[in-house]
Amino acid sequence: MENRGIVVIGAGPTGLAAAVKLRRLGAEDVLVIERENETGGILRQCIHDGFGLERFGKSISGPEYAALLKSEAEELDIECLTGTSVLEISKDRTITAASPSGVVEIHAEAIIAAAGCRERSRGSIMIPGERPAGVYTAGTAQAYMNLYNRMPGRNAVILGSGDIGLIMARRLTLEGAKVSAVFELQDHPNGLERNIVQCLDDYSIPLYLSHTVTEIHGKDRIEGVTVSAVDGNLKPIEGTEKYYPCDTLILSVGLIPDNTILENAGVEIDPVTNGAVVDEHLMTSVPGIFSAGNMLHVHDLADFASAEAEAAAENAFLYASGKLDTGRNLSVVPGEGVSHTVPGRITGHGPFTVSLRVRKKERGKTVEVRQGGKILGYRFFPLVIPSQMISVDAEAAAGCENVEVIVR
Amino acid sequence: MKKIYTCIICPRSCELEADILPDGQVSVSGNGCPRGAEWIRNELSDPKRTIASSVLVEGGEKEIVSVRLSSPVPLRMIFPIMDEIRKVSVTAPVSIGDIIIRDVLSSGADVIATSSVLAKKE
Numbered sequence: 251m252e253n254r255g256i257v258v259i260g261a262g263p264t265g266l267a268a269a270v271k272l273r274r275l276g277a278e279d280v281l282v283i284e285r286e287n288e289t290g291g292i293l294r295q296c297i298h299d300g301f302g303l304e305r306f307g308k309s310i311s312g313p314e315y316a317a318l319l320k321s322e323a324e325e326l327d328i329e330c331l332t333g334t335s336v337l338e339i340s341k342d343r344t345i346t347a348a349s350p351s352g353v354v355e356i357h358a359e360a361i362i363a364a365a366g367c368r369e370r371s372r373g374s375i376m377i378p379g380e381r382p383a384g385v386y387t388a389g390t391a392q393a394y395m396n397l398y399n400r401m402p403g404r405n406a407v408i409l410g411s412g413d414i415g416l417i418m419a420r421r422l423t424l425e426g427a428k429v430s431a432v433f434e435l436q437d438h439p440n441g442l443e444r445n446i447v448q449c450l451d452d453y454s455i456p457l458y459l460s461h462t463v464t465e466i467h468g469k470d471r472i473e474g475v476t477v478s479a480v481d482g483n484l485k486p487i488e489g490t491e492k493y494y495p496c497d498t499l500i501l502s503v504g505l506i507p508d509n510t511i512l513e514n515a516g517v518e519i520d521p522v523t524n525g526a527v528v529d530e531h532l533m534t535s536v537p538g539i540f541s542a543g544n545m546l547h548v549h550d551l552a553d554f555a556s557a558e559a560e561a562a563a564e565n566a567f568l569y570a571s572g573k574l575d576t577g578r579n580l581s582v583v584p585g586e587g588v589s590h591t592v593p594g595r596i597t598g599h600g601p602f603t604v605s606l607r608v609r610k611k612e613r614g615k616t617v618e619v620r621q622g623g624k625i626l627g628y629r630f631f632p633l634v635i636p637s638q639m640i641s642v643d644a645e646a647a648a649g650c651e652n653v654e655v656i657v658r
Numbered sequence: 659m660k661k662i663y664t665c666i667i668c669p670r671s672c673e674l675e676a677d678i679l680p681d682g683q684v685s686v687s688g689n690g691c692p693r694g695a696e697w698i699r700n701e702l703s704d705p706k707r708t709i710a711s712s713v714l715v716e717g718g719e720k721e722i723v724s725v726r727l728s729s730p731v732p733l734r735m736i737f738p739i740m741d742e743i744r745k746v747s748v749t750a751p752v753s754i755g756d757i758i759i760r761d762v763l764s765s766g767a768d769v770i771a772t773s774s775v776l777a778k779k780e
Contacts, residue, residue: 297710297724297772311710311726313773317754396712399721424709424740444666448707452733632690633671 255279256566257345257358259336262291264364264543266319267305267556271563273326277570281356282323282330283347289323289330290316291366292389293552295396298417300444304553315552336365339515343538359570360538362562363526367507367544369414372466375503377409379466382473388414388502395421403498407475408432409463413441415502420449429453430494433461433477435484438611440504440637442550462486463499472499505548515539520594522584523547527594530602531565531574532558540566547592547605550639575599580647585620587612587657589636598647605641608634608657619644621653663701665694674698706730710772711743713758718750718775725758726772731765738763750777 256272258265261284272280288294293301296312303309306318323330334349345356369387386394386402392414394400404427408415411434419429432450437460439446450457458477464486465476474495478486507525509517518527518535525546526534533540542562543555568574577597582604584591591606604619604627615634619627619642627644634640634657647653665672676698677685684702686695700706708730712722731739739762748758752775759769 294773297712297726299708299710299726311724311772313724314754317773396722396724397720399712399714420709421711424711424736442666443664443671447664447666452705452707452736635671 251355253357254281256360258282258362260364261289263552264555264559268362268559268563269328270322271560275567283334284332285335287333295393297396341516360566363541364543365545367505370504382468384472385499388418405496406498407496408500410502411439411441412502416441416445416449423453429455432457434459435462507545522590530593530596532562581652583654585654585656588655591655601645603643611635615657617642621647667693705733707733714747715775716749720775723752723775724772725769728768731767750775
């Protein structure tokens with residue numbers, strides 16, 4: 251067993267930003283553990299631009315963002331164990347990992363869990379039909395094209411309007427494939443408007459809202475899909491079925507963190523985000539284990555995940571120095587119109603910021619953070635949409651009553 | 659003729675109404691800042707975009723290197739530029755920021771490498 255200082259799990263936009271911040275704060279022993287053979291995480295395959303406006307003040311591609319973070323980490327002599335998968339974390343912060351040199355056991359003074367998220371697959375949305383080849387998640391198709399130089403297919407249909415699905419619609423089109431249409435179950439697009447315009451409208455790819463794939467056809471390779479319109483309860487409407495021939499179905503139906511490792515360590519998990527329940531210091535219910543980035547809750551921009559990582563780093567540093575005030579334990583509850591909040595609990599010791607997603611698109615709304623009759627913070631939004639994470643600053647909560655966040 | 663657009667300059671996502679007058683003038687409303695008006699005028703006359711792709715690498719540890727345009731180009735030039743990108747290959751090593759095609763099709767933009775590829779070890 252090796253005793254180490256602060257261990258960061260994951261070397262993507264969150265993990266690397268956390269490690270860099272820790273060293274800049276003066277943390278002497280920082281170790282990053284990365285499953286892949288290279289650092290960068292999902293950024294390596296996101297070759298489109300639009301990254302870095304917040305952190306680096308310019309619009310760059312994912313690999314460039316990853317390279318800038320990597321060079322910051324190298325300048326600060328941050329040790330990174332690549333090709334190493336964390337298998338288990340115990341409540342006392344002992345990490346068991348499989349590395350190229352065998353199984354290693356590392357005890358950490360503090361841990362920042364920043365392993366990102368996973369894509370929902372065909373299994374998670376249960377599309378009926380046959381099980382042919384040619385059905386990919388958007389990220390898998392993206393890895394094939396951008397990392398391994400392989401075309402997923404020539405004639406694609408895309409289910410789901412998540413950003414990676416939209417980006418892949420453009421990428422496939424530019425590489426000579428036909429993208430017949432994008433279908434979205436909800437009545438609003440899931441991705442950024444910017445991507446609807448630049449990835450679909452520019453190439454005349456139609457987007458059908460309130461539609462879903464109701465059957466997959468094909469024996470060895472996919473040959474087509476049946477698409478149906480859905481009603482207000484998202485149930486397919488009989489008689490609206492339409493057949494689309496295709497050799498590829500790309501699924502961009504949402505991202506979700508996989509927190510099995512933290513759950514096994516005894517960390518409380520939020521059933522809505524599937525991420526850990528954290529306090530305003532981004533500390534989980536197990537003292538000394540912190541979480542940030544897409545492993546905590548799915549972010550809209552890599553830059554925001556990096557910013558959250560810095561906050562986690564500051565608090566993990568304080569914790570490791572014995573200076574973090576862990577305080578009381580008040581719950582922050584999503585109320586009217588709010589789907590989830592981070593943090594899910596607070597110490598009540600100081601001002602805090604709540605990040606949240608709303609349940610539906612609405613205009614001219616105020617998001618309020620309340621404790622009993624008292625308003626701790628509020629912010630007006632000309633427009634709120636579920637696909638955009640928003641935040642509200644609040645002052646310290648008193649007493650022991652729960653805090654509620656509402657849209658009104 | 660009136661058309662509704664969502665501004666894509668920033669996440670505020672203003673809904674803009676562009677009134678295109680018979681003389682070609684455009685009057686814009688709904689924009690939260692002057693950038694919105696400028697964006698829509700460009701969008702209506704000659705929209706500009708950047709793209710990313712990849713280029714074949716010979717003798718490298720990887721088959722391809724990711725590339726992008728150094729600055730936006732008119733949307734109508736995207737497919738011709740893709741044809742140029744498809745024609746080229748580079749020899750490893752390639753460094754991030756390397757210019758792969760200078761001033762592609764006289765657009766004023768360079769095709770630049772956005773990652774590095776080391777030479778394959780013998």
